[in-house]
Amino acid sequence: MRPRVFVTRKIPEKALLMLEERCDVRMWQKEDVPVPKDVLKEELAEAEGLFCLLTEKIDADLLDHAPHLRVISNMAVGYNNIDVSAATRKGIMVTNTPDVLTETTADLTFALLMATARRLLEASDYLRRGEWKTWSPMLLTGQDVHGATLGIIGMGRIGEAVAKRAKGFDMRVLYHNRNRKPEVEEKLGVTYADLPTLLKESDFVCILTPYTSETHHLIGKGELAIMKKTAVLINTSRGGVVDENALYEALTTGTILAAGLDVFEQEPVPLNHPLLSLPNVVALPHIGSASVQTRTRMAELAAQNLLQALAGELPENLVNTEIYKL
Incomplete structure (x- = not known):
């Protein structure tokens, strides 16, 4: 059975195709409005993978509603939008997209x-x-x-x-x-x-x-x-x-x-x-990495991180490496 993945915003087509080849993908369709928390909770009730942005606050309460979640792939270098400690306690991998931007x-x-x-x-x-x-x-x-x-x-x-x-x-x-x-x-x-x-x-x-x-x-x-x-x-x-x-x-x-x-x-x-x-x-409206080439590479890297985790591999850009020591 293909793993369920939720993507919190429309992403470049190449990255989306990477996910769709191996996963059952659901994606929030509104580009100018962040996904509401109640919708996110509903999606995470079944999702094994989450592809998210800095606009989503992934806190302990949200993770309590994600019983099947195995990986959170953040399309950003920073990850202060994610409660990494809570994710680690639940055995959920957290990844980011360094270097590329x-x-x-x-x-x-x-x-x-x-x-x-x-x-x-x-x-x-x-x-x-x-x-x-x-x-x-x-x-x-x-x-x-x-x-x-x-x-x-x-x-x-x-x-x-x-x-x-x-x-x-x-x-x-x-x-x-x-x-x-x-x-x-x-x-x-x-x-x-x-x-x-x-x-x-x-x-x-x-x-x-x-x-x-x-x-x-x-x-x-x-x-x-x-x-x-x-x-x-x-x-x-x-x-x-x-x-x-x-x-x-x-x-x-x-x-x-x-x-x-x-x-x-x-x-x-x-x-x-x-x-x-x-x-x-x-x-400026937080456009530090906003070139077509870089945002596309970020999305592809985030997709790669997520797929590696779902395949049982060690993601290249794992943030909470201590998860493998628990």
Whole structure:
């Protein structure tokens, strides 16, 4: 009998065909609306595999309604949307899709940095409103990227990829990480710094750390106060790493200059969110990995992870490896 699999959103056809060849697949059909929890509970009552996104909160209560579930395949690098401990206790494998989105997310991170530094959205809106009447020496002036100091918080694969791009702009690169990485320092010419030093010396601060209980509101009022008044904060990791109330205050009082945000604590971010009202904030709808090629590869990898688990194999990207020691 073919295993039952539930997919929480429409996915690229190639990935879907991979699943349909070996599984009985049911898929939520609404692209712009996350699957409701009651529907998810109903589907998981029979499912052996779950293919999900960051938009689905897979908590202990939900897992209590999934007696046959063997694997949760998350189409993302992060998996803070899943109660991994609860899944492990129930013998459910959890997988993710690392590596495949590294370069694409680094592209977006650097694009967001440049757009924020050079006030590109402000300039575009200024032109479209018909306010461009003449050239003026200080009109919409921003900050130089070349030759500036970039501070990277979280020197994982994406952090390294951003550092490589920064070197092409002759930037001095500082990094802060839970563990120092001498091999990366040698390879990329970056310098380790404690967090206060990085915040104090950087013209641009890029947050690329995973979201955990330790990194919740890692950047708050005290950290923002250390930064330069001309500094730009870029967050393409997870919204919860930054205290958004503190960031709003810092941006409105001139504590820092600007922010570029691809992620928010609540997603989708409410249109009345205070940060969206500020001209010195470039806000994006969590599109770090959003290229056709990368999203397709992510879906295929998530499908592969799920199929490996259902076949009784060790998935290539198993998050809760301790499951095999229980």
